[in-house]
Amino acid sequence: MNCKKVILELTSYLDGVLDASVRIDLEEHLGRCTDCRLVVDTTRKTIQIFCNSEPVPLPDEVRKRLHTALLERFRRNSKTI
Protein backbone atom coordinates (compact mmCIF):
# COMPACT_ATOMS: atom_id res chain seq x y z
CA MET A 1 0.00 0.00 0.00
CA ASN A 2 1.21 3.52 -0.77
CA CYS A 3 0.60 6.84 1.02
CA LYS A 4 -2.20 7.94 -1.31
CA LYS A 5 -4.13 4.73 -0.74
CA VAL A 6 -3.74 5.18 3.03
CA ILE A 7 -5.43 8.58 2.81
CA LEU A 8 -8.22 7.20 0.62
CA GLU A 9 -8.88 4.50 3.19
CA LEU A 10 -8.41 6.77 6.22
CA THR A 11 -12.08 7.34 7.02
CA SER A 12 -12.97 3.66 6.73
CA TYR A 13 -9.95 2.78 8.83
CA LEU A 14 -10.83 5.23 11.61
CA ASP A 15 -14.47 4.11 11.52
CA GLY A 16 -13.42 0.48 11.77
CA VAL A 17 -15.16 -0.63 8.59
CA LEU A 18 -12.12 -1.57 6.56
CA ASP A 19 -11.76 -5.14 5.31
CA ALA A 20 -9.33 -7.09 7.45
CA SER A 21 -6.84 -7.69 4.63
CA VAL A 22 -6.77 -4.01 3.65
CA ARG A 23 -6.44 -3.01 7.31
CA ILE A 24 -3.41 -5.27 7.72
CA ASP A 25 -1.78 -3.76 4.61
CA LEU A 26 -2.54 -0.27 5.87
CA GLU A 27 -1.12 -0.96 9.33
CA GLU A 28 2.00 -2.44 7.78
CA HIS A 29 2.44 0.79 5.85
CA LEU A 30 1.91 2.85 9.03
CA GLY A 31 4.65 0.82 10.67
CA ARG A 32 7.21 2.10 8.18
CA CYS A 33 5.84 5.54 7.14
CA THR A 34 6.13 8.27 9.78
CA ASP A 35 4.20 10.86 7.77
CA CYS A 36 1.17 8.62 7.29
CA ARG A 37 1.32 7.55 10.92
CA LEU A 38 1.23 11.21 11.99
CA VAL A 39 -1.66 12.01 9.64
CA VAL A 40 -3.67 9.05 10.95
CA ASP A 41 -2.81 9.89 14.56
CA THR A 42 -3.62 13.60 14.34
CA THR A 43 -6.83 12.96 12.36
CA ARG A 44 -7.92 10.48 15.02
CA LYS A 45 -7.11 13.06 17.72
CA THR A 46 -9.08 15.70 15.82
CA ILE A 47 -12.24 13.57 16.00
CA GLN A 48 -11.51 12.61 19.60
CA ILE A 49 -11.11 16.26 20.67
CA PHE A 50 -14.48 17.19 19.15
CA CYS A 51 -16.09 14.13 20.73
CA ASN A 52 -14.70 15.04 24.14
CA SER A 53 -15.62 18.70 23.92
CA GLU A 54 -18.17 20.14 26.31
CA PRO A 55 -21.73 19.78 25.01
CA VAL A 56 -23.44 23.04 24.13
CA PRO A 57 -25.83 23.77 27.02
CA LEU A 58 -29.49 24.45 26.34
CA PRO A 59 -30.26 27.65 28.28
CA ASP A 60 -33.33 27.44 30.54
CA GLU A 61 -34.99 30.46 28.94
CA VAL A 62 -34.53 29.00 25.45
CA ARG A 63 -36.04 25.71 26.56
CA LYS A 64 -38.93 27.54 28.21
CA ARG A 65 -39.71 29.46 25.02
CA LEU A 66 -39.71 26.21 23.03
CA HIS A 67 -42.18 24.55 25.37
CA THR A 68 -44.39 27.66 25.47
CA ALA A 69 -44.50 27.70 21.65
CA LEU A 70 -45.35 23.99 21.56
CA LEU A 71 -48.08 24.34 24.19
CA GLU A 72 -49.62 27.15 22.18
CA ARG A 73 -49.57 24.91 19.10
CA PHE A 74 -51.13 22.00 21.04
CA ARG A 75 -53.91 24.34 22.26
CA ARG A 76 -54.62 25.64 18.78
CA ASN A 77 -54.74 22.11 17.43
CA SER A 78 -57.16 20.94 20.13
CA LYS A 79 -59.50 23.87 19.32
CA THR A 80 -59.62 22.94 15.65
CA ILE A 81 -60.47 19.27 16.31
Added chain:
Amino acid sequence: MAKQIMVPCQLSTAGFSRRTLGARRIVGATDPKPLTSTIVRDDEAQLVSAAKAGDVSAFEELVNRYERKIFRLGMNITQNREDAEDVMQDAFLKSYLNLDRFQGESRFYTWLVRIAVNEALMKLRKRRPKQVSLDEPLTEEDDSLFREIEDWGPSPEQRFAQTELNEILTQVIGDLEPIFRVVFLLRDVEGISTEETAQIVGISVAAVKSRLLRARLKLRQKLNKYFRGSESH
Protein backbone atom coordinates in the same frame (compact mmCIF):
# COMPACT_ATOMS: atom_id res chain seq x y z
CA MET B 1 -37.49 2.31 31.38
CA ALA B 2 -36.00 1.64 27.99
CA LYS B 3 -32.26 1.51 27.83
CA GLN B 4 -30.54 4.30 25.96
CA ILE B 5 -27.30 3.59 24.19
CA MET B 6 -25.45 6.64 22.97
CA VAL B 7 -22.54 6.44 20.62
CA PRO B 8 -21.98 9.99 19.42
CA CYS B 9 -18.38 9.40 18.46
CA GLN B 10 -17.78 6.45 16.20
CA LEU B 11 -14.02 6.14 16.15
CA SER B 12 -12.66 2.66 16.05
CA THR B 13 -9.57 3.14 18.12
CA ALA B 14 -8.12 0.61 20.48
CA GLY B 15 -8.13 1.53 24.14
CA PHE B 16 -8.61 5.28 24.21
CA SER B 17 -10.88 7.06 26.62
CA ARG B 18 -13.64 9.37 25.50
CA ARG B 19 -16.62 11.16 26.97
CA THR B 20 -20.15 10.80 25.72
CA LEU B 21 -22.55 13.33 27.19
CA GLY B 22 -20.63 13.54 30.43
CA ALA B 23 -20.02 9.82 30.85
CA ARG B 24 -16.53 8.48 30.29
CA ARG B 25 -16.15 5.17 28.57
CA ILE B 26 -13.25 3.11 27.36
CA VAL B 27 -13.27 1.81 23.84
CA GLY B 28 -12.04 -1.74 23.84
CA ALA B 29 -9.23 -3.09 21.73
CA THR B 30 -11.56 -5.22 19.65
CA ASP B 31 -11.78 -5.69 15.90
CA PRO B 32 -13.57 -2.83 14.18
CA LYS B 33 -17.26 -3.49 13.57
CA PRO B 34 -19.74 -1.94 11.17
CA LEU B 35 -21.35 1.08 12.74
CA THR B 36 -24.98 2.02 12.97
CA SER B 37 -26.66 4.96 14.64
CA THR B 38 -27.81 3.85 18.09
CA ILE B 39 -28.82 7.20 19.50
CA VAL B 40 -32.50 6.42 19.51
CA ARG B 41 -34.19 4.63 22.38
CA ASP B 42 -36.15 1.60 21.35
CA ASP B 43 -39.52 3.01 22.50
CA GLU B 44 -39.36 5.91 20.04
CA ALA B 45 -41.76 4.29 17.57
CA GLN B 46 -44.36 3.82 20.32
CA LEU B 47 -44.07 7.47 21.31
CA VAL B 48 -44.48 8.54 17.71
CA SER B 49 -47.60 6.36 17.32
CA ALA B 50 -49.09 7.80 20.50
CA ALA B 51 -48.28 11.36 19.40
CA LYS B 52 -49.91 10.69 16.03
CA ALA B 53 -53.02 9.51 17.88
CA GLY B 54 -53.16 12.87 19.67
CA ASP B 55 -51.21 12.16 22.86
CA VAL B 56 -49.36 15.45 23.36
CA SER B 57 -47.47 14.10 26.37
CA ALA B 58 -45.88 11.50 24.05
CA PHE B 59 -44.73 14.28 21.75
CA GLU B 60 -43.45 16.25 24.74
CA GLU B 61 -41.40 13.21 25.72
CA LEU B 62 -39.83 13.20 22.25
CA VAL B 63 -39.08 16.91 22.65
CA ASN B 64 -37.52 16.40 26.07
CA ARG B 65 -35.43 13.60 24.65
CA TYR B 66 -34.01 15.45 21.65
CA GLU B 67 -34.18 19.19 22.42
CA ARG B 68 -30.58 19.44 23.65
CA LYS B 69 -29.23 17.53 20.67
CA ILE B 70 -31.21 19.61 18.17
CA PHE B 71 -30.15 22.87 19.83
CA ARG B 72 -26.51 21.75 19.80
CA LEU B 73 -26.77 20.80 16.15
CA GLY B 74 -28.34 24.17 15.36
CA MET B 75 -25.60 25.98 17.26
CA ASN B 76 -22.86 24.01 15.57
CA ILE B 77 -24.22 24.57 12.08
CA THR B 78 -25.32 28.19 12.37
CA GLN B 79 -22.77 29.32 14.99
CA ASN B 80 -25.43 31.68 16.31
CA ARG B 81 -27.62 31.28 19.39
CA GLU B 82 -30.72 33.07 18.07
CA ASP B 83 -30.58 31.06 14.85
CA ALA B 84 -30.11 27.85 16.83
CA GLU B 85 -33.19 28.66 18.91
CA ASP B 86 -35.23 29.30 15.75
CA VAL B 87 -33.92 26.07 14.23
CA MET B 88 -34.92 24.07 17.30
CA GLN B 89 -38.40 25.64 17.57
CA ASP B 90 -39.11 25.30 13.86
CA ALA B 91 -37.87 21.71 13.76
CA PHE B 92 -40.15 20.61 16.60
CA LEU B 93 -43.14 22.64 15.43
CA LYS B 94 -42.83 21.39 11.85
CA SER B 95 -42.35 17.81 12.96
CA TYR B 96 -45.47 18.10 15.14
CA LEU B 97 -47.56 19.67 12.39
CA ASN B 98 -46.38 17.08 9.86
CA LEU B 99 -46.53 13.98 12.05
CA ASP B 100 -49.22 12.49 9.83
CA ARG B 101 -46.82 12.59 6.90
CA PHE B 102 -44.13 10.72 8.82
CA GLN B 103 -44.51 7.16 7.59
CA GLY B 104 -41.77 5.58 9.67
CA GLU B 105 -39.42 4.74 6.79
CA SER B 106 -36.66 6.23 8.92
CA ARG B 107 -36.35 6.82 12.64
CA PHE B 108 -38.23 9.85 13.95
CA TYR B 109 -34.93 11.26 15.17
CA THR B 110 -33.43 11.03 11.67
CA TRP B 111 -36.48 12.78 10.26
CA LEU B 112 -36.27 15.47 12.95
CA VAL B 113 -32.57 16.02 12.27
CA ARG B 114 -33.30 16.34 8.55
CA ILE B 115 -35.82 19.10 9.28
CA ALA B 116 -33.37 20.82 11.65
CA VAL B 117 -30.49 20.63 9.15
CA ASN B 118 -32.70 22.14 6.44
CA GLU B 119 -33.77 24.94 8.77
CA ALA B 120 -30.16 25.60 9.78
CA LEU B 121 -28.98 25.68 6.18
CA MET B 122 -31.75 28.11 5.31
CA LYS B 123 -30.45 30.39 8.06
CA LEU B 124 -26.95 30.15 6.62
CA ARG B 125 -28.17 30.79 3.08
CA LYS B 126 -29.79 34.02 4.25
CA ARG B 127 -26.46 35.11 5.69
CA ARG B 128 -24.05 33.80 3.08
CA PRO B 129 -25.98 32.65 0.01
CA LYS B 130 -22.92 31.76 -2.07
CA GLN B 131 -21.40 29.41 0.49
CA VAL B 132 -24.17 27.02 1.37
CA SER B 133 -24.94 24.77 -1.55
CA LEU B 134 -24.60 21.13 -0.56
CA ASP B 135 -24.18 20.31 -4.24
CA GLU B 136 -21.20 22.57 -4.61
CA PRO B 137 -18.47 20.79 -6.58
CA LEU B 138 -15.34 19.95 -4.66
CA THR B 139 -12.43 21.69 -6.28
CA GLU B 140 -9.71 21.77 -3.67
CA GLU B 141 -6.83 19.42 -4.29
CA ASP B 142 -6.38 16.71 -1.69
CA ASP B 143 -2.65 17.29 -1.67
CA SER B 144 -3.05 20.68 -0.01
CA LEU B 145 -4.45 18.92 3.05
CA PHE B 146 -1.19 17.11 3.81
CA ARG B 147 1.31 19.91 3.84
CA GLU B 148 1.48 20.15 7.59
CA ILE B 149 2.53 16.85 9.11
CA GLU B 150 3.62 17.33 12.69
CA ASP B 151 3.32 15.44 15.94
CA TRP B 152 0.74 16.78 18.42
CA GLY B 153 1.85 14.71 21.38
CA PRO B 154 -0.47 12.47 23.40
CA SER B 155 -3.02 15.01 24.74
CA PRO B 156 -2.66 18.27 22.82
CA GLU B 157 -5.99 19.65 24.05
CA GLN B 158 -4.66 19.73 27.61
CA ARG B 159 -2.47 22.69 26.71
CA PHE B 160 -5.58 24.83 26.75
CA ALA B 161 -8.10 25.81 29.39
CA GLN B 162 -11.57 24.44 28.67
CA THR B 163 -12.97 27.85 27.68
CA GLU B 164 -10.06 28.50 25.35
CA LEU B 165 -10.38 25.04 23.80
CA ASN B 166 -14.11 25.57 23.24
CA GLU B 167 -13.33 28.84 21.44
CA ILE B 168 -10.77 27.11 19.23
CA LEU B 169 -13.17 24.30 18.32
CA THR B 170 -15.99 26.76 17.61
CA GLN B 171 -13.64 28.79 15.44
CA VAL B 172 -12.34 25.88 13.36
CA ILE B 173 -15.72 24.22 12.86
CA GLY B 174 -17.16 27.62 11.91
CA ASP B 175 -14.42 28.09 9.33
CA LEU B 176 -15.31 24.81 7.65
CA GLU B 177 -17.53 25.16 4.58
CA PRO B 178 -21.14 24.10 5.31
CA ILE B 179 -20.95 21.11 2.94
CA PHE B 180 -18.20 19.64 5.11
CA ARG B 181 -19.40 21.02 8.46
CA VAL B 182 -22.81 19.37 8.27
CA VAL B 183 -21.45 15.94 7.34
CA PHE B 184 -18.77 16.08 10.05
CA LEU B 185 -21.27 17.17 12.72
CA LEU B 186 -23.80 14.51 11.82
CA ARG B 187 -21.29 11.66 11.58
CA ASP B 188 -18.62 12.46 14.11
CA VAL B 189 -20.36 14.63 16.70
CA GLU B 190 -23.96 13.40 16.60
CA GLY B 191 -23.00 9.79 15.87
CA ILE B 192 -25.46 9.37 13.00
CA SER B 193 -24.63 6.54 10.60
CA THR B 194 -23.23 7.17 7.12
CA GLU B 195 -26.43 5.87 5.53
CA GLU B 196 -28.67 8.10 7.66
CA THR B 197 -26.40 11.08 7.04
CA ALA B 198 -26.78 10.48 3.31
CA GLN B 199 -30.55 10.37 3.75
CA ILE B 200 -30.61 13.56 5.84
CA VAL B 201 -28.36 15.61 3.59
CA GLY B 202 -29.76 14.16 0.37
CA ILE B 203 -26.48 12.93 -1.09
CA SER B 204 -25.08 9.48 -1.82
CA VAL B 205 -23.27 7.33 0.73
CA ALA B 206 -20.11 7.69 -1.36
CA ALA B 207 -20.45 11.49 -1.22
CA VAL B 208 -20.85 11.36 2.57
CA LYS B 209 -17.66 9.33 2.86
CA SER B 210 -15.78 11.66 0.56
CA ARG B 211 -16.94 14.78 2.40
CA LEU B 212 -16.28 13.24 5.77
CA LEU B 213 -12.70 12.48 4.76
CA ARG B 214 -12.21 16.04 3.53
CA ALA B 215 -13.87 17.48 6.63
CA ARG B 216 -11.70 15.48 9.00
CA LEU B 217 -8.52 16.39 7.11
CA LYS B 218 -9.46 20.06 6.92
CA LEU B 219 -10.16 20.18 10.66
CA ARG B 220 -6.90 18.36 11.33
CA GLN B 221 -5.09 20.96 9.30
CA LYS B 222 -6.85 23.85 11.04
CA LEU B 223 -6.11 22.42 14.48
CA ASN B 224 -2.49 21.80 13.59
CA LYS B 225 -1.47 25.37 14.26
CA TYR B 226 -2.79 25.10 17.82
CA PHE B 227 -1.63 21.61 18.69
CA ARG B 228 1.66 21.04 16.86
CA GLY B 229 4.66 20.41 19.02
CA SER B 230 2.52 20.10 22.13
CA GLU B 231 4.62 17.22 23.44
CA SER B 232 7.33 19.73 24.31
CA HIS B 233 5.01 21.76 26.61
